Amino acid sequence: MEELVIITSWARFKEYLYYDQEMELLLDISRMDFSTEFLMEMNEPMRDVYHQIQLMEKGAVANPDEGRMVGHYWLRNPDLAPSAEIAQDIKGTLREILGFVEQIHEGRIQGENGEPFRNLLLVGVGGSILGPRFVADALASPRDKMKAFFIDNGDPDGIDRVLGQIGEELKATLCIIISKSGGTVETRNGMLEVRKAYEDIGLSFPGHAVAITQRGSRLDKLSQREGWLRTFPMWDWVGGRTSLLSAVGLLSLALQGIDIGELLQGARDCDQRTRRPDILANPGALLALMWYYSTQGQGGKQMVVLPYKDRLELFTKYLQQLIMESLGKEKNLKGETVHQGMTVYGNKGSSDQHSYLQQLLEGPDNFFVTFIEVLKDRQAFSAYMEDNSTSGEYLQAFLLGTREALTQKGRESLTITVKEVNAYTIGVLIALFERAVSIYALLVGINAYHQPAVEMGKKAAGQAIQLKNNIVQFLKSHPGKKFSVPELALAIQEEEHQEMLFKLLLHLTINTEHGVNMEPGHPWSESRFFVDGPIS
Incomplete structure (x- = not known):
């Protein structure tokens, strides 16, 4: 019990709390049972990590297995790109996205029968759709300019359900096909199913279709040959799971009515903080080092993600791919068998207090919890429920109570806090975890950017x-x-x-x-x- 008192001390909380007033981000790692010596010991390996990150952002080959640069950081700050050509391509694509979105919203581009587009249908799989779906759900509001639908699995019954929800509005639906290679089977099948649905109601699919793909791909050639409404690029230096802030996510989110400028700004600001060579001033380093501490650099640990906000329910799914596809590797960069990886699962608080919290408290101690706390409860004023407390105050109490119960059982956790869910904070969270993935991969010597x-x-x-x-x-x-x-x-x-x-x-x-x-x-x-x- 004496050890638990030390772990939860006020002094320890203050010493290891990261707070950024501008980003309105807090990261509390004090309930991870690392020692002061651990962070001191990691200073030396982190110096090499910072150097490798600098090289990566300058355009060095960071994916040696495929001989590729890794440039998702350039998407929110094109001036960092290693060539003027890449920088102009990123900026030009963003301008094209904004121009196209304006034409759609103003009705200057319409469906084949003169219907203005009121809906979006995204067809993709994996990273090309998990990110857009997460952000679309997190930031959805009654003020949305277009309603988003998603086909992401190739399940015929699932496709029928989505098309049934759209119903007669298919004629007013813009379909976005997302495939980097243009040959992904699930996406191809989804596209063919949707094409048939348009044809069944006497409409031309190309007159309602947009492609997001790599230049010269099969999908690119098809869209050009058939005269689709527009084609936007993907680049070989952006992987699917880190493509959210490219046309993959920005196009559909802008069409929905989300402020993609704020999304990019949040990511850009967080990137700037996660370049700092001081561990305690770098939230990405702190997060990655907690993963490294928990796994002892060997992988195999489970991370339970508990966002206490309905709008962040899909964040766990997004993180599953970002983290598990990036870090789950059989071999390291030296060719040695290491079986790295970190299992990510979770739903949302406080639902999980009625599902698997029992096992977290009394089952195997093979995990740590990442709580995600949102301070703002709702836009409107909250009424009191019981005990002179609002429903939002109860929700926070459940979070704090769960965290306290875990600590009392000797189970570790860390907590990420943001003021509210908006485009800016979503950008911050995306960039924070992307950087933590990069740092952890460099610490353990694996290639985070391929998926053999x-x-x-x-x-x-x-x-x-x-x-x-x-x-x-x-x-x-x-x-x-x-x-x-x-x-x-x-x-x-x-x-x-x-x-x-x-x-x-x-x-x-x-x-x-x-x-x-x-x-x-x-x-x-x-x-x-x-x-x-x-x-x-």
């Missing part, structure tokens, strides 16, 4: 599609004949993939497009599959 395992999954998915096609082709070439899984596997020379064959066949029998049927077996795995033969 994701490509493995895509390759395996392609093999599954080919296997499905082989099954269908074989069954259709033997109409009326029934086959077990082992018989099919032998016939198409896929004996090592019998389990996958069975899973594919089950899906084929439930979805009737290919005409595959099943004769149930006992046990189920002994079922037989066939395509009906000609009726005699």
Whole structure:
């Protein structure tokens, strides 16, 4: 118990509290049980980190596996870019975005049948849509100029649900297709589904479509060939998970009516603070060092993110990709096997006090909590509930109570506090975590900017599609004949993939497009599959 008193002392809180009045940001790391010596010991490795960050921002290759620069910091401060060409490209794209948005809002660009655009439909996957969706939800208001919808998974039923919500308003909906390579399967399928929906109501898809993609990509060529409304660039020096402040996020957010200038300003201001070589004056360094302390530089720890604000509910999803895709690596830059990574999960406070707080308090101590506190409760005046307290005061009490309970159980936490949720503070939070990711990756010597395992999954998915096609082709070439899984596997020379064959066949029998049927077996795995033969 004596140790807990030290951890929660007022003196320790004051010593390690980061406060920036202009950004209205507080970072409290005092309830992480690091020692004073830890920060002193990290001064030397952090000197090299600061140097590496300077090189990265000047255009050095920071993604050696793909031979690429890493330039998402230039997006909010183009003058930092290593060449005038890149700086002008960023500035020019922003001007084009603002000009296009003005034309849409003023009705100078309309749908094919003369309807002004009232809705947005974003089609993408992963980083190209998680960020825009998070910010769109966080900053949504009744004053929005356009309503945003999202297709982000390739689930046919999910696509139907979104299109059903749009309904007859599809004719007044601007569709934004986001794919850096132009060949991402989930995005391609979403685009084709949406294209069909426009065609089904007698409208031309290109007359309602905008592309955001890398110049020269398949999507870029398609949009130019078909005469889409506009195409905006993505650059090879910006990864999907750090692309929010490029056209990927700025276009749709500006169309929604969000002040993207404030969003960029918040990120730019936070970037400036996170370049400081003084650890205690650098919130990005403090955050990354808490991750390093908690994981001992080895990875494997869990970070529970608890934003006590409904508007930040999707922030955890956004952070999952930013952190886990960046830091989850098998090998370090020396080629050594390290299995780095930090699992991120969470929902929102105080919902979690009624879900997994029980395990956080009494289960395995394999995590730390990141609380995100928003001081402003609402725009209007709050009435008292009970105990002379507003609902917002109760919500803060739940946060403080949860944090206190964790400390009493010897569980660590840190707290990020902002005054309110607006475009500026969202920009600050995005930049804060982006920088923490960069710093942690440099400390442990990994490449945070590639994702080879994701490509493995895509390759395996392609093999599954080919296997499905082989099954269908074989069954259709033997109409009326029934086959077990082992018989099919032998016939198409896929004996090592019998389990996958069975899973594919089950899906084929439930979805009737290919005409595959099943004769149930006992046990189920002994079922037989066939395509009906000609009726005699």
